[in-house]
Amino acid sequence: MKLPAKSDLRADTAWVVFQVLELGKSSREALALAQARHSKQDSAWLQEMAMGVFRHLPQLQIWLRALLDKPLKGNKKILEHLILLGFYQLAFSRVSDHAAVSATVNAADALGGVGLKGLVNAILRNFQRQQMASNTSDDAIIQSGLPKWLYKRLHAAYPTQIDAIVDAMNTPAPVWLRINRQRSSLDEYCSALTARDIPFTLSAEHPDAVILSQRLPITSLPGYAEGWFSVQDGAAQLAAPLLNLRANQRVLDCCAAPGGKSTHMLETEPALDKLIALDNESARLTRMSENMARLQLSAELVCADAADTRSWWDGNQFDRILLDAPCSATGVIRRHPDIRWLRKASDIEALQTLQYRILENLWPTLKSGGVLVYATCSVLPVENTAQIARFLSEHSDASLLKMDSQETAEQPGRQILPGEQQMDGFYYARLLKS
């Protein structure tokens, strides 16, 4: 990934959008690189604009097709992304029209499009002249800002809730904190926030959670360096309590990095016999050990393919297993708007296969009487209820440990939809081994 040689806020924003949409890179890495050369305020602007383009892409592309005669090719392609950014500013942001047009046209220089400045200028001026911003599509899929395949799958699964789901997916998520019981307490932390005039709310279902009422730099919150809290969505905070951990248990956190749920487990039950936190990405495990160090916790970190138990398992069975399976991440699109474009319809089947393979291969590593919690941050039933229903039908020593009286073997688990009690979309099912 190489940034444009010349630093320009709009050119760098278009570059981030290009990295995601054309090269399939995650926005996290591209943003970090681009933001490093701008002020705090400009970095926030850059992120807001890039995320805005991802949220409104179908509509922005319709306008682009209407105003650009021929698609741009090769190293000029990035200018299309600059134009999309121009449309976004004009139609959906508070940037003044004058600044949106002139600064976006000037940014073409930094993207090597000196000769195409006139084209960018003409398209943005046409956009204004034809009042395109007030001419948006009334097609539900275009309005949703989601790719067609995803909208259709969501509509099929949740016909009566589709509008609320789409709304939630396009609304920025609140910041949830999880207070580290080993270093502080909910009461103590709430007092620290109140003393600093930082507004927050609590959630009845979450014994360790605080929801901030405004976005603040995390490192500026009380007790960051001291490890008093972690940032973790409310849905993810439900995993550790579901495991019902006790002292001296042997526990596996499978697909554990960067450790949000492992650290919660250790905070909830510090007297475990052992916690093995396994993941197959070493860079993510490095982030996990940094998180563990800040929170003053420790676990045995293992880098391996979870499904290949022969490569990492010593034959001692676990009392508890959390399988936080790799998934489509469709439940966290509100936090990561780029996911909707990075994930392809064709990925889902491969994910299903991987999830089921890991689940099946882990099952023998669980003691009889032990509990496995299966979790995903997906809202697609094929990754959730369908997987667990199939597993129950194929494993006579597995039964459903219900969290809710409405669960059945055909409709097992709890599907949380995005926005429900301010949480991300998530799925949990609890399996007991006989």
Ligand SMILES: C[S@@+](CC[C@H](N)C(=O)[O-])C[C@H]1O[C@@H](n2cnc3c(N)ncnc32)[C@H](O)[C@@H]1O
């Ligand atoms: C949903 S994320 C885990 C989030 C983590 N549990 C937390 O709470 O911070 C899924 C993880 O699965 C890991 N993963 C994917 N395939 C894997 C495999 N075959 N074996 C082990 N880990 C895998 C990814 O590297 C990723 O870190």
